[in-house]
Amino acid sequence: MNRNVIYVISLLAAAALPFFFYPVFLMKLLCFALFACAFNLLIGYTGLLSFGHAAFFGGAGYFAGYAIKTWGLPTELGLLIGTAAAAVIGLGMGLLAIRRQGIYFTMITLALAQMLFFVCLEVKATGGEDGMQGIPRGKLLGFIDLSSDLTLYYFVLFIAVVGFALIVRTIHSPFGQVLKAIKENEPRAISLGYDVDRYKLLAFVLSAALSGLAGATKTLVLGFETLTDVHWTMSGLVVLMTLVGGMGTLVGPIVGAVVVIALENKLGDVGAFLAKATNIEWFNAIGESVTMVIGLIFIICVLAFRRGIVGEFAAWWKRRAAS
Secondary structure, three states: OOHHHHHHHHHHHHHHHHOOOOOOHHHHHHHHHHHHHHHHHHHHOOOOOOOHHHHHHHHHHHHHHHHOOOOOHHHHHHOOOOOHHHHHHHHHHHHOOOOOOOOHHHHHHHHHHHHHHHHHHHHHHHHHOEEEEEOOEEEEEEOOOOOOHHHHHHHHHHHHHHHHHHHHHHOOHHHHHHHHHHHHOOOHHHHHOOOHHHHHHHHHHHHHHHHHHHHHHHHHHHHOHHHHOHHHHHHHHHHHHHHHHHOOOOOOOHHHHHHHHHHHHHHHHHHHHHHHHHHHHHHHHHHHHHHHHHHHHHHHHHHOOOOHHHHHHHHHHHHHHHH
């Protein structure tokens, strides 16, 4: 089946989902799916493992929330401010980290992201440990009321589709081909005359901006922003989403985000259902052990299917087609 046809069918299915599922949960899925795709652009196609993407995701949420709530700016402008702030943070972080490789690059991004976490903890404008509460959804273009979950869902879906399309266009552009070359063989890319550091910095800033767009949108959906989004565990969560779904694939991070976020939100309901069906009270504890279950999934993913769900399926399909 043609790839464009698959995209159209997926878009139509996504448009119908809020009539069958809770729209706020679906919007949260879309935000994390965009976040994972933005992270995958960096690790899956450039070969850079950042452990500081929480800084862009949560930082943009704080900037967007402050602009909408305190400054009273329009919703779309607040989202743009959050995205721009994430890009600026990414530029500063990238300039410091991009000249290092491997674990050194990862540790620098982690350290810088934790610095932002402590800034958000201490600055009064962020609300400290209480976070930023009561962020209004506002009106889109001045007249489309976003207080309705259904209306906001289609706006969030539009943002996610635009972000995903930008990632797809980047990957299939000459710029994206250079990024793949850097990942496969950086010395050869240098010998061909490419300014590798500049390409990696551009990829880092683009990934940061798209992560910020996802974070700012999530803040708009939920109406609050907390320290959880800038903590290092959020960076670990997006790494898990990408690995579970399939690093270096277009739809893998989306699948990984759906799996992880669905487990976080629905595992307790599953445990309660099993406990009621089997009269075994132990199942009620499943909802309180989300972190342990996700960790177990990560271990299984690393040991059993390193390509991720989509990666393993694609490999199986190629073997089937070849035989």
